[in-house]
Amino acid sequence: MSITAAQGFRAAGATAGLKASGSSDVALVVNDGPDHHVAAVFTANRVEAAPVTWSRQVVSDGRADAVFLNSGGANACTGPRGFQDAHRSAELVADTLGCSATDVVVCSTGLIGEFLPMDRIEAGVALTAAALEVEGGSAAARAIMTTDSVPKEATSTRGGWSVGGMAKGAGMLAPGLATMLCVITTDAVVDAAVLDGALRAATTVTFDRVDSDGCMSTNDTVVLMASGASGVPVSSADLTAAVTDVCAALARQLVADAEGASHDIAVEVRSAATEPDAVEVARSVTRSNLFKAAIFGRDPNWGRVLAAVGTTGAAFDPSALDVAINGVRVCRAATIGDDRHLVDLAPREVRVVIELHAGDATATVWTNDLTHDYVHENSAYSS
Amino acid sequence: MSITAAQGFRAAGATAGLKASGSSDVALVVNDGPDHHVAAVFTANRVEAAPVTWSRQVVSDGRADAVFLNSGGANACTGPRGFQDAHRSAELVADTLGCSATDVVVCSTGLIGEFLPMDRIEAGVALTAAALEVEGGSAAARAIMTTDSVPKEATSTRGGWSVGGMAKGAGMLAPGLATMLCVITTDAVVDAAVLDGALRAATTVTFDRVDSDGCMSTNDTVVLMASGASGVPVSSADLTAAVTDVCAALARQLVADAEGASHDIAVEVRSAATEPDAVEVARSVTRSNLFKAAIFGRDPNWGRVLAAVGTTGAAFDPSALDVAINGVRVCRAATIGDDRHLVDLAPREVRVVIELHAGDATATVWTNDLTHDYVHENSAYSS
Numbered sequence: 001m002s003i004t005a006a007q008g009f010r011a012a013g014a015t016a017g018l019k020a021s022g023s024s025d026v027a028l029v030v031n032d033g034p035d036h037h038v039a040a041v042f043t044a045n046r047v048e049a050a051p052v053t054w055s056r057q058v059v060s061d062g063r064a065d066a067v068f069l070n071s072g073g074a075n076a077c078t079g080p081r082g083f084q085d086a087h088r089s090a091e092l093v094a095d096t097l098g099c100s101a102t103d104v105v106v107c108s109t110g111l112i113g114e115f116l117p118m119d120r121i122e123a124g125v126a127l128t129a130a131a132l133e134v135e136g137g138s139a140a141a142r143a144i145m146t147t148d149s150v151p152k153e154a155t156s157t158r159g160g161w162s163v164g165g166m167a168k169g170a171g172m173l174a175p176g177l178a179t180m181l182c183v184i185t186t187d188a189v190v191d192a193a194v195l196d197g198a199l200r201a202a203t204t205v206t207f208d209r210v211d212s213d214g215c216m217s218t219n220d221t222v223v224l225m226a227s228g229a230s231g232v233p234v235s236s237a238d239l240t241a242a243v244t245d246v247c248a249a250l251a252r253q254l255v256a257d258a259e260g261a262s263h264d265i266a267v268e269v270r271s272a273a274t275e276p277d278a279v280e281v282a283r284s285v286t287r288s289n290l291f292k293a294a295i296f297g298r299d300p301n302w303g304r305v306l307a308a309v310g311t312t313g314a315a316f317d318p319s320a321l322d323v324a325i326n327g328v329r330v331c332r333a334a335t336i337g338d339d340r341h342l343v344d345l346a347p348r349e350v351r352v353v354i355e356l357h358a359g360d361a362t363a364t365v366w367t368n369d370l371t372h373d374y375v376h377e378n379s380a381y382s383s
Numbered sequence: 384m385s386i387t388a389a390q391g392f393r394a395a396g397a398t399a400g401l402k403a404s405g406s407s408d409v410a411l412v413v414n415d416g417p418d419h420h421v422a423a424v425f426t427a428n429r430v431e432a433a434p435v436t437w438s439r440q441v442v443s444d445g446r447a448d449a450v451f452l453n454s455g456g457a458n459a460c461t462g463p464r465g466f467q468d469a470h471r472s473a474e475l476v477a478d479t480l481g482c483s484a485t486d487v488v489v490c491s492t493g494l495i496g497e498f499l500p501m502d503r504i505e506a507g508v509a510l511t512a513a514a515l516e517v518e519g520g521s522a523a524a525r526a527i528m529t530t531d532s533v534p535k536e537a538t539s540t541r542g543g544w545s546v547g548g549m550a551k552g553a554g555m556l557a558p559g560l561a562t563m564l565c566v567i568t569t570d571a572v573v574d575a576a577v578l579d580g581a582l583r584a585a586t587t588v589t590f591d592r593v594d595s596d597g598c599m600s601t602n603d604t605v606v607l608m609a610s611g612a613s614g615v616p617v618s619s620a621d622l623t624a625a626v627t628d629v630c631a632a633l634a635r636q637l638v639a640d641a642e643g644a645s646h647d648i649a650v651e652v653r654s655a656a657t658e659p660d661a662v663e664v665a666r667s668v669t670r671s672n673l674f675k676a677a678i679f680g681r682d683p684n685w686g687r688v689l690a691a692v693g694t695t696g697a698a699f700d701p702s703a704l705d706v707a708i709n710g711v712r713v714c715r716a717a718t719i720g721d722d723r724h725l726v727d728l729a730p731r732e733v734r735v736v737i738e739l740h741a742g743d744a745t746a747t748v749w750t751n752d753l754t755h756d757y758v759h760e761n762s763a764y765s766s
Contacts, residue, residue: 077685077714293762310428
């Protein structure tokens with residue numbers, strides 16, 4: 001169900017021939033209202049794809065009627081022609097639905113540096129528009145997959161209203177958004193400003209804290225639409241909580257499906273002076289190739305954790321650091337702690353807890369291990 | 384010859400039993416004067432090893448008589464006992480040579496989080512002191528190897544004076560020093576302040592621009608000693624040029640020997656507004672796992688170059704970027720340029736040139752590709 005779990009939305013996925021595999025590759029999500037509020041966050045990468053440039057304009061007035069997505073081509077680094085293609089995609093959707101092109105968000109994912117085959121995009125718009133249905137969420141979620149091994153969907157149902165979401169992403173996850181496309185829907189009655197605040201609060205503590213390989217994409221987009229179809233007015237706090245739940249569930253699925261990974265690693269920093277300090281320290285560990293390779297080798301190499309922590313500017317006394325890996329405090333006061341051989345790194349999920357002894361703040365950043373398969377997939381696949 | 388190419392120095396390497404392999408693992412370099420000037424740069428990592436803490440104190444007065452180095456153990460994250468062991472190593476050397484312990488620099492490299500076996504260190508001091516000779520440079524260079532496949536040595540001989548250097552390092556190379564130990568000697572007549580300036584100028588444009596995997600070690604140390612034994616007074620500019628030559632040659636050897644690498648990659652940023660901008664952009668590319676994996680796969684994936692460039696704060700117009708890989712301008716004005724199939728990525732050396740069109744500054748940062756062997760070596764070796 002995912003995005004069609006919320007009332008007032010229809011969705012579809014179809015095959016337009018963009019992927020060599022013949023899998024479905026275009027998706028359409030339509031908000032039938034009565035409200036047509038939208039909020040979105042986009043990649044912070046200054047080299048942004050044409051659909052991102054287009055969609056920033058679309059959402060700037062807080063209204064959108066539909067989101068059209070394609071896999072099989074990123075339409076990034078395609079210059080003025082790429083922007084014209086993104087604009088044209090929105091026009092095709094608008095003509096079909098009878099709305100304005102400036103109310104159609106467009107998202108693309110796939111190989112950078114190639115033009116979209118617009119004849120196939122045109123066919124894809126017609127196919128998805130014809131297939132729209134109130135149970136179409138899962139078909140849409142499948143159509144946006146690239147190297148994903150499974151579709152990602154999540155819902156949160158509250159008292160008479162719901163939030164639903166779908167996402168694609170299986171690598172190039174990084175802060176300032178994982179490389180990903182994500183569409184979230186709600187039938188709550190809220191205004192556009194509340195929607196925007198809820199989305200930013202949710203992504204800051206979920207997608208922004210997933211860091212598979214430190215690389216930030218040109219196409220990252222998270223769109224949240226509200227239809228008001230439930231008729232239930234919802235507070236900002238309740239909406240934020242529900243959107244955060246859905247984003248957290250989707251983010252966890254992204255980590256679990258990261259290309260070639262054999263471990264999902266939660267790096268939790270405790271007793272930091274501030275939350276930004278905690279995030280900075282956690283991020284430095286999740287970006288250490290040496291640490292990530294050690295986890296792949298099931299080596300509880302706490303020295304590499306400390307070496308990464310030491311590169312940060314966070315407040316801490318370097319002689320007061322503690323590190324626990326899967327419950328074993330292998331490092332106490334920055335020196336040798338409990339026997340490292342007690343650490344069991346066989347399970348897929350790994351938890352590293354770092355105590356800075358500098359305050360009360362905490363943060364957790366997720367990443368994956370660095371594996372042979374990661375290198376293989378990312379050396380063989382042009383994206 | 385390397386460090387003993389300069390007059391006034393003796394060196395030795397010996398086997399103290401620190402390495403399971405039975406290879407030589409302790410080295411001693413002695414400055415017989417008449418001058419005993421020293422300058423050094425150390426890791427910027429706040430989690431610094433005990434020998435770094437010790438040696439910072441030793442060089443603070445600009446005088447050192449000897450450098451004692453061991454492989455087979457980093458003496459990092461070893462707390463107060465580790466510092467006592469570093470101090471004790473210096474005392475053992477000082478007693479043997481008849482100098483002050485506070486004039487003995489100590490360097491260690493190897494596994495983090497284990498105490499040094501001080502009985503073997505004591506034996507190693509005696510063995511190296513007994514083996515000191517004016518042609519001992521190469522034996523010392525071999526003794527400091529860890530995962531290095533070859534020793535690294537370089538010399539620069541000028542009119543009547545010389546600079547010689549040795550280094551170890553084959554992974555964990557990062558700015559703010561590659562993870563490495565390096566000893567440089569000169570017989571030029573210079574004062575300690577000039578020595579310090581020359582060393583900092585040289586490392587900034589050499590070791591600081593080598594970035595194998597973005598990880599910064601706890602033990603990085605570069606020591607430069609001047610004996611004055613040539614009797615030739617040398618200007619600051621001439622000394623800086625010669626030290627830079629030696630550092631550049633050693634840095635290039637470190638890149639060529641990086642663990643598991645199959646390509647050496649020079650990322651050159653041109654037409655930047657400032658040199659720091661050029662370095663920031665180059666560094667963002669050398670830290671992109673996706674880009675590095677693509678080069679391993681011989682895929683001239685310029686989209687990943689642009690995606691990395693776009694994450695920086697450097698001055699440029701995102702629609703005006705050009706990228707050439709091995710001479711083929713695959714990206715012009717941030718979109719599709721010449722045929723990517725023309726790029727030959729078979730040779731080990733790869734040159735990526737990025738034009739920012741924002742000014743006249745330039746910088747080159749070296750890195751390696753991300754390979755199966757990198758993952759293998761760093762998942763199997765505790766360090």
